[in-house]
Amino acid sequence: MSKLIATPGQTVGPFYGYALPYEKDRELLAPGALDSIRLQGTVYDGAGHPIPDAILEIWQPDSEGNIVSRTGSLVRDGYTFTGWGRCAVGNSGVYTFTTVNPGPTKPGAAAFISVAVFARGLMNRLFTRIYLPENEEALAKDPLLSSLDPERRKTLIARRDADGGLTFDIRLQGEGETVFLDFEGTGTGDAAQ
Amino acid sequence: MPEDVNLETYNADALTEDLADAVTDLHTPAPKAAPSPAPRVETQQDLSAEIKAIGEAYAEAVKNGAPQETQPRLDFAPYRSSILRHPTKSLHHADPETIELHSPAFGHQDVHALESDLTIQHNGEPQGERIIVAGRVLDGDGRPVAGQLVEIWQANSSGRYIHKRDQHPAPLDPNFTGVGRCITGPDGSYRFVTIKPGAYPWKNHLNAWRPAHIHFSLFGTDFTQRIVTQMYFPGDQLFPLDPIYQSIVDQDARDRLVASYDHDLTEPEWALGYNWDIVLTGSKRTWTENEALGAEGDDDE
Numbered sequence: 001m002s003k004l005i006a007t008p009g010q011t012v013g014p015f016y017g018y019a020l021p022y023e024k025d026r027e028l029l030a031p032g033a034l035d036s037i038r039l040q041g042t043v044y045d046g047a048g049h050p051i052p053d054a055i056l057e058i059w060q061p062d063s064e065g066n067i068v069s070r071t072g073s074l075v076r077d078g079y080t081f082t083g084w085g086r087c088a089v090g091n092s093g094v095y096t097f098t099t100v101n102p103g104p105t106k107p108g109a110a111a112f113i114s115v116a117v118f119a120r121g122l123m124n125r126l127f128t129r130i131y132l133p134e135n136e137e138a139l140a141k142d143p144l145l146s147s148l149d150p151e152r153r154k155t156l157i158a159r160r161d162a163d164g165g166l167t168f169d170i171r172l173q174g175e176g177e178t179v180f181l182d183f184e185g186t187g188t189g190d191a192a193q
Numbered sequence: 194m195p196e197d198v199n200l201e202t203y204n205a206d207a208l209t210e211d212l213a214d215a216v217t218d219l220h221t222p223a224p225k226a227a228p229s230p231a232p233r234v235e236t237q238q239d240l241s242a243e244i245k246a247i248g249e250a251y252a253e254a255v256k257n258g259a260p261q262e263t264q265p266r267l268d269f270a271p272y273r274s275s276i277l278r279h280p281t282k283s284l285h286h287a288d289p290e291t292i293e294l295h296s297p298a299f300g301h302q303d304v305h306a307l308e309s310d311l312t313i314q315h316n317g318e319p320q321g322e323r324i325i326v327a328g329r330v331l332d333g334d335g336r337p338v339a340g341q342l343v344e345i346w347q348a349n350s351s352g353r354y355i356h357k358r359d360q361h362p363a364p365l366d367p368n369f370t371g372v373g374r375c376i377t378g379p380d381g382s383y384r385f386v387t388i389k390p391g392a393y394p395w396k397n398h399l400n401a402w403r404p405a406h407i408h409f410s411l412f413g414t415d416f417t418q419r420i421v422t423q424m425y426f427p428g429d430q431l432f433p434l435d436p437i438y439q440s441i442v443d444q445d446a447r448d449r450l451v452a453s454y455d456h457d458l459t460e461p462e463w464a465l466g467y468n469w470d471i472v473l474t475g476s477k478r479t480w481t482e483n484e485a486l487g488a489e490g491d492d493d494e
Contacts (some may be wrong), residue, residue, distance in 0.1 A: 071303055
């Protein structure tokens with residue numbers, strides 16, 4: 001099969017608010033459900049100001065590390081874990097998901113949540129990962145984390161909150177800029193020609 | 194999908210474009226003697242000059258052997274809101290792992306078949322030119338992306354978004370929300386019936402207008418293929434002036450966002466047809482036969 005060139009992305013713009021959010025979009029589990037945790041953070045711009053018009057998506061395995069392939073993310077039944085959620089940040093740039101700690105998808109692998117970031121003023125979506133902070137040994141062996149210097153590596157590891165939840169801030173630019181990922185191997189994230 | 198639109202509930206989080214305050218209100222008479230000169234308002238000429246300079250530098254680079262670009266530049270200053278919102282470090286290469294090689298599944302539990310018709314969401318017919326927008330979602334190897342979610346949103350025929358923060362003086366249409374969804378067919382096909390959106394004024398600079406566009410949100414078979422983009426209409430005179438469209442500096446790449454008029458899609462005495470195919474990046478996964486046949490993601494399995 002011939003290789004096709006990917007269609008370009010464009011900014012999500014300012015007016016996704018009546019289109020992309022939906023009821024329980026950020027609740028991969030019902031809040032308060034057994035094993036549910038809060039995943040929260042703030043999205044910042046290059047001046048260190050919270051961005052009030054960003055929208056995030058997370059995609060993750062369940063707590064056992066299984067990748068689920070179940071429909072029902074848009075119309076949640078309150079019981080089926082689909083692994084995917086969406087959250088538009090609030091006026092103060094804060095997002096909150098209810099989810100579970102992802103399990104490692106392979107024995108000994110570092111567990112992480114995959115993230116896509118969209119915002120007004122952001123020309124194309126960005127990908128990153130939220131790693132759980134606990135398993136130092138797995139984190140040390142992780143191919144992505146070990147390819148980063150310590151300062152940059154830190155930006156991908158969530159903080160464990162006192163309530164058992166996770167905090168993960170996203171900085172689009174400047175000091176502590178989050179590591180964003182290029183899966184295409186071109187340095188720009190563009191598909192190869 | 195809301196039955197009735199309550200403007201107050203719509204995302205008050207999103208703001209209109211940053212530079213609102215910098216733009217002169219044309220309807221306010223100028224004071225007789227301004228105490229101090231107002232800061233100079235950026236004009237289309239200023240922006241067009243910047244866009245042109247970037248375009249020329251790119252053409253020169255390509256002439257000297259640089260690869261053709263295929264995606265928008267994250268750092269594209271003519272879109273002023275991007276200045277503080279683009280990473281300054283280059284994206285870090287990662288081999289997609291496990292979860293990233295799969296995608297969330299959507300099906301007919303999630304999306305009702307009628308959600309693909311944006312003209313029947315209210316009691317009456319929306320104003321404007323009824324159109325059909327149809328095409329296929331393919332991956333970088335030309336495989337159809339079957340059973341996946343496509344979401345769209347757009348302005349109404351007068352260029353107004355049904356959004357609290359869009360306050361420009363064009364009429365709202367009580368019969369048009371401008372939001373649609375569908376699940377792609379086994380051949381990756383999608384089809385929406387909607388109204389042709391109007392051009393939309395924004396405040397990036399004085400007299401800034403967006404070419405008519407429909408926002409598209411797409412998933413592939415791998416989460417790495419996730420994309421949000423905008424579809425445009427052929428022959429729009431605003432293309433050269435628009436910093437968002439022009440953030441894709443390569444003409445061939447820009448053209449990939451423009452639908453083609455398709456008379457075979459047009460329905461007599463009903464609606465004009467536009468065709469637009471979307472190509473995602475290549476899947477990095479090793480495929481099973483069922484997946485390659487497009488079985489994934491369908492409730493009815």
